[in-house]
Amino acid sequence: MRRTGFWWFVIVIFILVDVYFFQAVTTVMQGFSPSVKLAVTIIYWIIALAAWLALFAMPYLRSVQITKFYRNYIFSVLVGLFIAKLVGCVFFAADDIRRGIEWLVHLMSAKNTNRPEMAAIHRSVVMSWLGIGFGTTLLGTFIYGYRNKYNYQVKYVHLQFPNLPKAFKGFKIAQISDIHSGSFTNKAQVIKGVNLLMQQKADLVLFTGDLVNDRYEEMNNYIDVFNKIRAPFGVYSVLGNHDYGDYIAWPSLQAKEQNLENLKKVHASLGWRLLMNEHVIIEKNGDAIALIGIENWGAKGRFPKYGKMEQAYKGTEPYAFKILMSHDPSHWDAEVRPKYPDIDLMLAGHTHGMQFGVETMFFKFSPVQWMYKQWAGLYKEGNQYLYVNRGFGFIGYPGRVGILPEITIIELS
Structure with missing residues (x-):
């Protein structure tokens, strides 16, 4: 009513x-x-x-x-x-x-x-x-x-860290985020985007959440597209706010929970390692870095806080360099920077840059900046970095004005 x-x-x-x-x-x-x-x-x-x-x-x-x-x-x-x-x-x-x-x-x-x-x-x-x-x-x-919704752009970012282990100098990380497969209507164009990603020959691929809009079935027609994503050091993923099915009415709580379980199986079928409030160690030539992945955690009141940083972080203390995958960029100021100053780089998505705005060399604007302090691109506070990916897909508005779909390539040195 x-x-x-x-x-x-x-x-x-x-x-x-x-x-x-x-x-x-x-x-x-x-x-x-x-x-x-x-x-x-x-x-x-x-x-x-x-x-x-x-x-x-x-x-x-x-x-x-x-x-x-x-x-x-x-x-x-x-x-x-x-x-x-x-x-x-x-x-x-x-x-x-x-x-x-x-x-x-x-x-x-x-x-x-x-x-x-x-x-x-x-x-x-x-x-x-x-x-x-x-x-x-x-x-x-x-x-x-x-016409811009499939106009994928590659953004290259070079970051220097004094504490980065020597073996990881020149290490290339590809980040994609916010696929929202339920919005796609042109499979051929999506394939072009995935091919563009693979052409970058990244060492590691990280996906920072929102694989679907609501239901796991939205990936059925795209599993054979995204399972082509491979990297020498693996493909890792986390969940975004849309992945939990919180925005539609389910016939029962069990149906909603089963949808999430099925979505986890989709990640596995893609060959992606889904990190659920946990971490993994990436090793190369005797050196190692920690990769932390948490469930969605948003500072805004309407976004549930499923992420458990304390649980995911525990055990990474001995490692000199740490990367965090957290879908919502508001997490950075709200919890990561105040409590975890040794997390060197956080990767997020979520905002899509509102799929509408203006970006030039000297000026960047989108209405989403009235809601999110960090909403697209690279941010730095002290020795910590945050990169907010503009999203691979789209939701709601089936297009993009000024803020184009993004594949991010981050080279560490």
Whole structure:
């Protein structure tokens, strides 16, 4: 019942934004011919009505295939439309504030005995065009971003550590994260991404969580793709928040637990060693480093803390160099740096860079930075490093704008 009420609230907000946005459309059509005005009005409200009906129908879709397509594409268009119109409404609201101030000034300056006739304070055509222009441009970038969801990029990182054992100088680690196989719709493109990873010839491959969106079956069609990932020193993995199936309704607790057990078997069938609050020792030419892998641990309240650092860390004390695999980057500031200052490098994912942002040599921005201090790329505090992978896959929005899918190659020296 509560969920239905929330959905109706979303639909009402969507309708209010549409009505408010259309006022600006009416403003810019003042000089248009009646036939053009009528055509624009009909097209606008047909699109708006279709969006409302789609929103209304969403909770009632039960087919797995329809739901997958719907969430990946139609829902993202709806969200894109809403955000684009919402951005436009910011301009319209600023103009309305200007109109309100002008009205108040006229009202306060009028004389009580001889009150002048107040002329209508019209909306600004310029501000209306700006709002529509910015909103349309934003929607266009969302649509354009569909083509980037498989546009895999290799990021090369060179890190120097004074305590790195000599045998590991030049050691290459490949990191991938957030595969989200339940979102894939083009297997051939995914194969290209895996081939690109293998072309890097890394010594060690590390996967930092979120293999699926919710269910282990989402990997059925991709086991024969990701089992091609191999490295001389092995492939290791950890779980992410989506891997536990916490975000869907299960018929029973047993069904949810069985899904997790089956997902663990998927990791094994891929040839990946899943680390569940434990560590392994990587040895090379008589030297050794510790690799620690924990279950998901998020500092944000809505993400469960399955990870047990104390359990995973115990026994690594004698090793001079330590790497931690932890899905959520908020773990770094919340627990790792304060309690484990001898963990040299932590690898995380989780944020996807929100799959939307701007990255240049001099500037990096994504709305996700308002939620996560460390959200993409390399960070350093004291002698400790954190690298946040931007994600191999995608979820929700089936595309990427500015923040592209990533394969990370870290060379140690």
